[in-house]
Amino acid sequence: MSAPVLRVRDLRVEFDTREGVVPVIDGLSFDLAPSQALGLVGESGCGKSMTALAIMGLVPSPPGRIAEGSIEYAGEDLVTAGDQRMRDIRGNEISMIFQEPMTSLNPVYTVGEQIAEVLRTHQGLSRAAAWAHAVELIDAVRIPLPDRRAGEYPHQLSGGMRQRIMIAIALACRPKLLIADEPTTALDVTVQAQIFDLLEGLRARTGTALILITHDMGVVAEVAERVVVMYAGRKAEEGPTSALLGHPSHPYTQGLIASVPHVVDEVPREREALTEIPGIVPALAEFGKDRCLFAPRCGSADEACLRARPPEAPWGEGQGVACWHPGPAGSGSR
């Protein structure tokens, strides 16, 4: 395997809250190879967006900060890089598509101007060249009539088109790493399929690596080659997509897969009850405690789980799991 484009090690992001100092990301490590697609999944509040913001150097500070760890991008540690260097990297090397497309586009400029602006600042293109390239990018994300659309304002476009404009902006500078935070949550499935198709094509053509943040295991199955499952700021499990979906070893991963009614081709006559993950995610005050934070919701939990935080250990074919009792539906023990 080639050298990773991104290497995250022991990342800890802390926030000052009323409950005290809380590690919303707690000892997170993962690698991303060039042109690889990594899925980042987990319930609301588990730290998916914060991981992305940390990579982008955009953790809101105060009240937050990167307290420990390193984020190596092409060998350079972004945690210790200066503000000017991070501004350079953002847009040129690493781009992000944010969760809400409407709030990230400026309503008073045409979408063509917004793409051209990025090209002028980051690539030093002239006004005319930037506009021409912006129209090409709008065409590349498969919006019909790109010439006309370039002159329109965000509110004149459909949600799907706005999201494609966001992708065009993110791609304007040919990033080596693209982070997409729930890029299709607000879109219809037929439009979602178009967007994934587009991202897939661009990845194949340009070698851009992709971090796709989602709560949808179906999306992960379709798009990602590797998956990191997060719970309460920590990595619960990681592995190649097919292995992880086929043989999830962490009870939380098992629950995430079994709790969702996936569309199946063989429609059974009887409908079985969905597997539930009882309870809810822990409160922020629980984050960082030296025990398994999933234990209160876990069918396999015992005292061991409450005594200490489980370290990550290898599992199966290239999987890694942080659990004291990993394995098919609560069998094993370590």
Added chain:
Amino acid sequence: MTEAMLAVEDLVVRFAVKREGLFGKPGQLHAVDGVSFEIGRGRTLGLVGESGSGKSTSALAIARLIPAVSGRVHLGGIDLLGLEGEVLRDQRRRMQFIFQDPYSSLNPRLRAGAIVREPLDRLGIGTPAERTGRVDELFTEVGLRPEQQRLFPHQFSGGQRQRLGIARALASKPDLIICDEPVSALDVAVQAQILNLLARLQRDLGLTCLFISHDLGVVQHMCDDVAVMYMGRIVEHASRRRLFTSPRHPYTQALLSAVPSADPSRQRRERIMLTGDPPSPIDPAPGCRFASRCPMVEARCRAATPGFRELEAGHWAACRRIGE
């Protein structure tokens, strides 16, 4: 089919809107355009379709919460669209809604017990003592503890708030429950809890439900029959098994092929990639609404609205090209 609890015929709902440009010339947004379906007693019909296809508007018009231009809505034999005043209020309680957003659909100043009790008081169901007993029973039924009646909505989690919404909807023993995206605001793990609860209630109480969702996995799991909407019209209607195993309308086929799934056997399916976005619902062109994105389109599809044909017993679709 068993006796229809709900029968909707040719329902039409339009909104007057200003159009872009053209000096803001007023236009008609065709939100629901001739929708017809029936739901048998004790059955659940899923209404699926993309954002803006008219699912919520249909439900609101059925419940007389917004006016319909024309059509008929029979609930247990009584035409609701003809009713007014007291009689309408009386009939309306036979239908209850469960909404998507458990946060905004509960009165934040009322305690949980009072929220569930409110429909019983308003409709004068039972004696005050019986109402207290019924509220206790409802709390247990939806998996909440009776002592939680003293709490306010903000003291509950999202899933618990949805349980409250369900208890409130069940309170008056309605003939029809309309669930509009009941789990889409919830975290995946909590969704399963609510879906299991709804499935148990469907079975134990014999509920008749109109179940609206854009999530086909949820619909496949929860519904006996499924109707697919596109731009204000139902394009296909069939039993759950038929719709998911042999969809006939090109839109349904594209929709099903686009759903991402963690089921490995579906990964190899052939994906039908639609181009473009749905057209504007304001003063739409005549003909099939799907024509602009349909891979099988022909000139005559744009000329006139395709009729709703019964292809096989209980399987309807609105497309001229089927079977050619």
